Amino acid sequence: MKYEGLLKTHKEFLPISKNTPLITLHEGNTPLIRADQLSKELRLNLYLKYEGLNPTGSFKDRGMVMAVAKAKEEGSQTIMCASTGNTSAAAAAYAARAGLNCIVIIPNNNIALGKLAQAIIYGAKVIAIEGNFDRALEIVREITSKHPITLVNSVNPYRIEGQKTAAFEVCKQLEKAPDVLAIPVGNAGNITAYWKGFKEYYEKGKSKSLPKMIGFEAEGSMAIVKGEPIKDPETIATAIRIGNPASWKGAVNAAEESKGQIDYVTDDEILDAYKQLAGKEGVFCEPASAASVAGVIKLHKLGYFSTDETVVCVLTGNGLKDPNTAIDSVNAQPHIVNDTEEAVMDAISKLTKQKVRQE
Amino acid sequence: MKYEGLLKTHKEFLPISKNTPLITLHEGNTPLIRADQLSKELRLNLYLKYEGLNPTGSFKDRGMVMAVAKAKEEGSQTIMCASTGNTSAAAAAYAARAGLNCIVIIPNNNIALGKLAQAIIYGAKVIAIEGNFDRALEIVREITSKHPITLVNSVNPYRIEGQKTAAFEVCKQLEKAPDVLAIPVGNAGNITAYWKGFKEYYEKGKSKSLPKMIGFEAEGSMAIVKGEPIKDPETIATAIRIGNPASWKGAVNAAEESKGQIDYVTDDEILDAYKQLAGKEGVFCEPASAASVAGVIKLHKLGYFSTDETVVCVLTGNGLKDPNTAIDSVNAQPHIVNDTEEAVMDAISKLTKQKVRQE
Numbered sequence: 001m002k003y004e005g006l007l008k009t010h011k012e013f014l015p016i017s018k019n020t021p022l023i024t025l026h027e028g029n030t031p032l033i034r035a036d037q038l039s040k041e042l043r044l045n046l047y048l049k050y051e052g053l054n055p056t057g058s059f060k061d062r063g064m065v066m067a068v069a070k071a072k073e074e075g076s077q078t079i080m081c082a083s084t085g086n087t088s089a090a091a092a093a094y095a096a097r098a099g100l101n102c103i104v105i106i107p108n109n110n111i112a113l114g115k116l117a118q119a120i121i122y123g124a125k126v127i128a129i130e131g132n133f134d135r136a137l138e139i140v141r142e143i144t145s146k147h148p149i150t151l152v153n154s155v156n157p158y159r160i161e162g163q164k165t166a167a168f169e170v171c172k173q174l175e176k177a178p179d180v181l182a183i184p185v186g187n188a189g190n191i192t193a194y195w196k197g198f199k200e201y202y203e204k205g206k207s208k209s210l211p212k213m214i215g216f217e218a219e220g221s222m223a224i225v226k227g228e229p230i231k232d233p234e235t236i237a238t239a240i241r242i243g244n245p246a247s248w249k250g251a252v253n254a255a256e257e258s259k260g261q262i263d264y265v266t267d268d269e270i271l272d273a274y275k276q277l278a279g280k281e282g283v284f285c286e287p288a289s290a291a292s293v294a295g296v297i298k299l300h301k302l303g304y305f306s307t308d309e310t311v312v313c314v315l316t317g318n319g320l321k322d323p324n325t326a327i328d329s330v331n332a333q334p335h336i337v338n339d340t341e342e343a344v345m346d347a348i349s350k351l352t353k354q355k356v357r358q359e
Numbered sequence: 360m361k362y363e364g365l366l367k368t369h370k371e372f373l374p375i376s377k378n379t380p381l382i383t384l385h386e387g388n389t390p391l392i393r394a395d396q397l398s399k400e401l402r403l404n405l406y407l408k409y410e411g412l413n414p415t416g417s418f419k420d421r422g423m424v425m426a427v428a429k430a431k432e433e434g435s436q437t438i439m440c441a442s443t444g445n446t447s448a449a450a451a452a453y454a455a456r457a458g459l460n461c462i463v464i465i466p467n468n469n470i471a472l473g474k475l476a477q478a479i480i481y482g483a484k485v486i487a488i489e490g491n492f493d494r495a496l497e498i499v500r501e502i503t504s505k506h507p508i509t510l511v512n513s514v515n516p517y518r519i520e521g522q523k524t525a526a527f528e529v530c531k532q533l534e535k536a537p538d539v540l541a542i543p544v545g546n547a548g549n550i551t552a553y554w555k556g557f558k559e560y561y562e563k564g565k566s567k568s569l570p571k572m573i574g575f576e577a578e579g580s581m582a583i584v585k586g587e588p589i590k591d592p593e594t595i596a597t598a599i600r601i602g603n604p605a606s607w608k609g610a611v612n613a614a615e616e617s618k619g620q621i622d623y624v625t626d627d628e629i630l631d632a633y634k635q636l637a638g639k640e641g642v643f644c645e646p647a648s649a650a651s652v653a654g655v656i657k658l659h660k661l662g663y664f665s666t667d668e669t670v671v672c673v674l675t676g677n678g679l680k681d682p683n684t685a686i687d688s689v690n691a692q693p694h695i696v697n698d699t700e701e702a703v704m705d706a707i708s709k710l711t712k713q714k715v716r717q718e
């Protein structure tokens with residue numbers, strides 16, 4: 001019951017010195033929810049690692065708490081990133097927590113402010129440059145290499161250290177390592193981090209086996225699957241819409257070492273899994289998160305799994321980050337009826353296809 | 360680490376029989392985060408019970424898991440509520456989890472579908488009646504009293520049973536009962552539930568004291584403070600915009616028995632607390648949630664607290680439920696500059712008011 005945050009809990013596995021401030025928003029310690037319906041349908045023992053219940057709603061909090069703690073330890077007063085999404089939200093929240101400034105650089109091309117609502121309310125200063133996203137990242141790298149400002153984009157090595165703790169939790173929650181770990185692949189830092197975590201846990205004798213790592217890119221941005229960067233990546237799963245993954249090698253390495261694979265799923269497969277997760281299991285995730293489950297469904301059809309294998313799907317972010325996809329992906333129009341008991345009962349009978357009237 | 364959900368964890372305190380299905384989405388077990396900055400400023404030992412990290416993003420999950428488990432135990436195939444917000448989201452998620460139908464009744468008066476995004480993606484059937492919200496609730500009561508459909512609005516008695524578990528968690532997390540529990544008051548079910556929880560825990564000898572209960576209505580819907588129902592309640596804190604609280608008596612009783620009070624806060628005070636929570640503590644909640652912290656700030660100015668008293672503020676919902684308030688409440692316009700290192704550095708220096716250039 002008493003959980004004191006990611007840094008304190010996993011201290012022995014993290015680059016923590018006596019000077020590292022153990023800041024926390026109680027990130028990590030996220031639920032591992034058994035997917036009862038999908039387990040039955042796929043004849044698997046399927047679990048969902050629901051990272052959407054991190055403090056800012058995505059797995060990014062795990063790496064960011066580590067990166068911000070080290071920035072503070074090193075005397076930095078300002079952190080900085082180029083991001084329009086989950087990274088900026090996490091950076092801004094932990095900067096607020098640690099009493100640091102947070103600068104977010106974005107391209108000035110009509111980015112919806114809704115995506116930045118979190119960063120802004122946490123107090124980040126947003127600077128829009130007259131250039132594209134690549135230029136924004138370039139400027140961030142230039143500035144942080146010359147000035148006492150800490151870069152917290154994914155090239156910050158502490159991010160992966162924090163993120164690997166999710167693998168420890170999965171092992172603790174299952175009381176063993178899973179047979180297979182399925183995960184969405186965008187920038188590929190997360191699959192790299194999980195694999196590092198599983199290996200370290202195994203090497204310390206805390207688990208007795210290693211999972212196969214299977215990662216799934218979205219078809220429209222499947223750089224690793226194709227073996228070359230994608231110039232204009234496009235997918236509904238915006239959180240993994242990345243054409244040139246920063247941790248490309250880490251992902252390939254995780255798949256090879258673990259005898260898993262990097263594969264892809266289509267937007268339709270992603271949306272289908274997204275709806276099944278909410279409608280059958282009661283778990284609402286970001287579209288990108290559903291790539292892991294979409295991938296498992298795809299590989300199941302190809303006979304990839306043995307019956308009753310323990311498979312953990314990582315759901316990287318909270319569905320509340322992107323309510324519009326939810327609305328657009330289902331028929332959201334309410335059924336309009338008169339305000340009488342009879343009219344409503346008729347509608348219920350029709351909608352539930354059940355006999356609900358008392359005789 | 361291994362948490363098996365609210366029903367299993369708190370079984371001895373809940374109306375659970377051997378036939379009750381112990382469904383779970385891992386609701387409860389939410390963080391108690393120390394508010395370091397505000398503690399310093401207010402000279403209190405202030406904590407935030409962050410209920411926004413429940414599976415559907417609000418405290419309603421605690422009561423709903425209990426209500427839906429009992430509905431399933433009793434053989435119901437359909438649950439039903441009149442709601443346009445957090446209740447419908449929780450009802451739909453747990454109905455999906457339990458394999459039940461969920462019917463949500465709303466008035467057909469241009470309700471923004473965004474508010475219903477969660478209910479819809481979890482598979483609830485939404486019926487809009489040609490009548491107002493009161494009529495919707497009337498019809499729900501009529502139908503559920505005659506047909507084998509379970510009412511899960513707040514009059515369902517199991518809701519408060521599930522909700523009271525938050526009080527147990529607070530006591531466990533603090534290793535004692537707090538001196539004061541501050542909580543937003545809308546329908547007043549939650550203050551009623553916490554008080555019931557604190558008393559039961561105390562009576563079983565699991566805690567050695569009881570907190571003072573202080574509840575805060577929004578000024579525009581302060582029925583209990585005024586002593587009469589409010590006809591057209593209005594406040595930015597939509598989750599507590601209720602003119603005639605269902606658990607009115609429970610709230611008054613909690614305040615009286617505990618020697619606390621029911622007070623009110625203005626929308627400006629709520630928004631100010633909302634921004635302070637995000638900007639100083641890194642915690643993003645629904646506007647209504649911030650009423651608890653706004654109330655503590657208000658009473659602090661009046662000398663209500665002793666120095667270093669342990670005060671827990673309940674934050675009832677996740678800020679991601681209502682990103683528009685975040686955008687509207689701060690100056691969200693990015694600072695537009697050229698895409699040069701110099702231009703960005705100048706902006707940073709101005710925005711952070713810090714000397715960040717390396718000499």
